[in-house]
Amino acid sequence: MTTAAATPAIKEDRILILDFGSQYSQLIARRVRDSGVFCEMFPYDIDTQRIIDFGAKGVILSGGPESVHAENSPRINDAVFDLGVPVLGICYGMQAMAERFGGQVHASDIHEFGAATIEVNGHSQLTDGIEDSKTDGAAAKLNVWMSHGDKVIEVPEGFDIIANTPSCPIAIMANDDKQYYGLQFHPEVTHTLQGQALLGRFVHQICECAGEWTPDNIADMRIAQLKEQIGDKQVLLGLSGGVDSSVVAALLHKAIGDQLTCVFVDNGLLRLHEGDQVMQIFAENMGVKVIRVNAEDLFLNALAGQSDPEAKRKIIGKTFIDVFAESARQVSEQSDGKVVEFLAQGTIYPDVIESAKSHQGKAHVIKSHHNVGGLPDDLAFELVEPLRDLFKDEVRKLGITLGLPPKMINRHPFPGPGLGVRILGEVTKEYADILRQADAIFMEELERSGWYDKTAQAFAVFQPIKSVGVVGDGRRYAWVIALRAVETVDFMTARFAHLPYDLIETVSNRIMNEIAEVSRVTYDVSSKPPATIEWE
Ligand SMILES: Nc1ncnc2c1ncn2[C@@H]1O[C@H](COP(=O)(O)OP(=O)(O)OP(=O)(O)O)[C@@H](O)[C@H]1O
Numbered sequence: 001m002t003t004a005a006a007t008p009a010i011k012e013d014r015i016l017i018l019d020f021g022s023q024y025s026q027l028i029a030r031r032v033r034d035s036g037v038f039c040e041m042f043p044y045d046i047d048t049q050r051i052i053d054f055g056a057k058g059v060i061l062s063g064g065p066e067s068v069h070a071e072n073s074p075r076i077n078d079a080v081f082d083l084g085v086p087v088l089g090i091c092y093g094m095q096a097m098a099e100r101f102g103g104q105v106h107a108s109d110i111h112e113f114g115a116a117t118i119e120v121n122g123h124s125q126l127t128d129g130i131e132d133s134k135t136d137g138a139a140a141k142l143n144v145w146m147s148h149g150d151k152v153i154e155v156p157e158g159f160d161i162i163a164n165t166p167s168c169p170i171a172i173m174a175n176d177d178k179q180y181y182g183l184q185f186h187p188e189v190t191h192t193l194q195g196q197a198l199l200g201r202f203v204h205q206i207c208e209c210a211g212e213w214t215p216d217n218i219a220d221m222r223i224a225q226l227k228e229q230i231g232d233k234q235v236l237l238g239l240s241g242g243v244d245s246s247v248v249a250a251l252l253h254k255a256i257g258d259q260l261t262c263v264f265v266d267n268g269l270l271r272l273h274e275g276d277q278v279m280q281i282f283a284e285n286m287g288v289k290v291i292r293v294n295a296e297d298l299f300l301n302a303l304a305g306q307s308d309p310e311a312k313r314k315i316i317g318k319t320f321i322d323v324f325a326e327s328a329r330q331v332s333e334q335s336d337g338k339v340v341e342f343l344a345q346g347t348i349y350p351d352v353i354e355s356a357k358s359h360q361g362k363a364h365v366i367k368s369h370h371n372v373g374g375l376p377d378d379l380a381f382e383l384v385e386p387l388r389d390l391f392k393d394e395v396r397k398l399g400i401t402l403g404l405p406p407k408m409i410n411r412h413p414f415p416g417p418g419l420g421v422r423i424l425g426e427v428t429k430e431y432a433d434i435l436r437q438a439d440a441i442f443m444e445e446l447e448r449s450g451w452y453d454k455t456a457q458a459f460a461v462f463q464p465i466k467s468v469g470v471v472g473d474g475r476r477y478a479w480v481i482a483l484r485a486v487e488t489v490d491f492m493t494a495r496f497a498h499l500p501y502d503l504i505e506t507v508s509n510r511i512m513n514e515i516a517e518v519s520r521v522t523y524d525v526s527s528k529p530p531a532t533i534e535w536e
């Protein structure tokens with residue numbers, strides 16, 4: 001029974017975003033969450049049942065590249081309007097709504113792109129009192145950001161024209177009775193100065209969502225959801241000591257106490273002394289039961305001879321599950337034979353998106369995160385993934401609320417496949433030992449120079465190629481280490497960190513001097529996209 005956590009009966013007030021393919025759709029989600037309201041985005045064509053089950057208090061229809069006049073262009077599922085909740089259409093979303101209710105949309109190839117000032121002449125619940133500037137007696141003005149070719153030229157019955165620009169006669173339309181609204185511009189981009197105010201007005205006043213998407217409330221809500229999902233059953237949590245699984249541990253500990261057993265797997269692909277550190281932190285800070293499994297041989301044997309990145313990820317994902325299954329048997333034996341039905345993981349939203357298991361869009365598989373795309377099809381557990389819809393910065397805030405130590409919260413992420421995806425090609429213990437030493441030197445110097453906290457993630461990568469060097473008049477023919485450091489907020493895009501040359505020089509000299517098996521060090525200057533953060 002491989003099941004993603006089902007939508008629980010206890011729900012926070014929530015907004016449904018239907019994505020028609022705009023480049024800014026993801027920003028709508030961020031803005032709504034920033035105003036304290038939970039939301040999720042789905043492709044415009046998801047099943048009717050899912051639209052109903054989501055339990056939205058309001059729906060936002062995104063923009064999109066298509067034209068409502070084009071054959072087979074996307075249409076709004078009528079189930080949206082049957083929900084009886086307010087609907088906000090943005091750009092394409094507005095045009096599709098106008099067309100649906102009998103208005104007229106004028107097709108054009110010419111694009112209006114960029115800043116525009118609109119005049120607000122009409123009144124609506126959405127817009128009244130929201131303005132950038134107003135002189136007595138004159139129309140209120142809004143500075144907005146447009147990106148469209150088509151435009152609505154006649155509003156449907158029941159709608160009023162609220163605002164216009166010289167080139168766009170209907171920049172805002174509103175039907176206050178039904179609470180349907182259309183914006184031709186993009187409120188989700190920061191160039192629309194009152195964009196956050198308009199979205200806030202929509203979700204709070206019009207949809208009547210409470211501003212409960214705050215770390216305190218998220219914690220309470222998730223704990224209640226976990227109690228409901230798990231009942232009196234036993235749960236096994238894969239605990240890596242990273243931010244995500246530590247936050248899950250804290251949530252589960254609060255929700256179900258000693259029905260929780262954590263398993264920390266030493267897969268031989270961890271950083272220097274990591275196993276001991278994790279066990280120590282958890283014994284000291286968390287008061288949760290943790291089993292440590294030494295599975296280095298198991299992982300390295302399974303990986304022997306494998307050099308394809310996706311194959312390696314799948315093997316690691318499966319071996320993790322094998323270890324979890326064995327631990328579950330042991331836990332079950334120790335608790336009067338009660339079967340462990342649930343496996344908890346610290347899966348977060350970017351893991352899901354990049355493994356394309358998302359209900360969020362039709363994204364391509366970039367890489368199979370071991371805990372999502374790398375899971376076997378015949379998983380014998382029901383998954384518990386309370387962070388599956390959160391971004392990393394939201395997880396960190398939640399961790400602080402739950403009282404986790406800042407040192408744990410501010411750790412750089414470390415991928416489950418660990419050094420397995422930082423040793424390019426085949427993984428061996430020899431390579432892992434060399435890489436561990438190089439990585440430890442890099443971390444030490446980052447900490448010492450204060451750059452650890454200024455970068456979002458940094459690590460060393462083992463290159464299985466040899467390069468010639470000269471040491472003490474002798475020839476050295478040895479391996480190459482790459483250093484990687486990035487700046488990013490959400491790990492979806494990243495810029496390589498502009499570390500000072502002096503720091504890179506210190507690290508490079510130390511690595512080549514202290515590790516005889518390394519003859520050369522390089523610095524990775526690739527950003528994401530087009531590169532990814534990890535090399536495999
Ligand atoms: N060594 C490990 N032992 C047990 N479970 C693990 C291990 N490594 C990863 N996992 C599981 O896989 C999940 C995803 O790993 P990932 O590295 O993305 O998250 P994390 O380690 O919790 O946090 P971070 O991203 O900050 O490293 C973890 O949350 C955890 O449930």
Ligand SMILES: O=c1[nH]c(=O)c2[nH+]cn([C@@H]3O[C@H](COP(=O)(O)O)[C@@H](O)[C@H]3O)c2[nH]1
Binds near residue numbers: 532
């Ligand atoms: O738990 C994980 N399992 C994985 O299989 C995995 N692959 C990448 N990452 C981490 O995800 C973030 C984005 O990485 P990429 O740009 O390489 O996709 C970075 O923070 C990566 O370290 C993983 N985490």
Ligand SMILES: NC(=O)CC[C@H](N)C(=O)O
Binds near residue numbers: 063
């Ligand atoms: N940004 C959008 O949603 C654009 C909508 C539509 N494709 C247009 O050009 O008008």
Ligand SMILES: [Mg+2]
Binds near residue numbers: 243
């Ligand atoms: Mg990790």
